[in-house]
Amino acid sequence: MSNALNRSNLSLDNPHDLGNRPSALPTWLQWAMVAVFLGIMALSGVWAITEHWRRATFALGVGVIWLGAVRAVCDSTIVGVLAVRSKRFDVGFSLVLGGLMAWLSASVDALGS
Structure with missing residues (x-):
């Protein structure tokens, strides 16, 4: 049975x-x-609900960067559904996407807010 x-x-x-x-x-x-x-x-979700979209987007980008680090050092059985493709692809995609999101949210003008 164990087999x-x-x-x-x-x-x-x-x-x-x-x-x-x-x-x-x-x-x-x-x-x-x-x-x-x-x-x-x-x-990030709380900030999005309270209409702090720059903070929410920045936190989302940082979270996706963190996910890349998590995927790099954790087992896919622990990461679960967040492990989509190979470890190399997931890490690279997460770091690039999270970096772009964080950079974009930090570079947008605050428009007086």
Whole structure:
């Protein structure tokens, strides 16, 4: 029975990450890093709801940059649905997209607000 469970767990793993070595970080730290990402996303949402769009966009960009760092050092089983493609692609895409979002939100004129 345990062999069948192991086989079913493998079918849920990210197929792009099957050959990767496990993370050297303890599991609790990996979960804490994911929790920080979720906290940044929640803060960004609160700022968006309260119409602080520059802060929200900047926080979203910083959060996506943080997600790139999380993806680089955490196992895809911990990151879960945030691990979309290969680790290299996810890290690069997150860093570029988050950097562009943070830069764009910081470079837009405040228009007197």
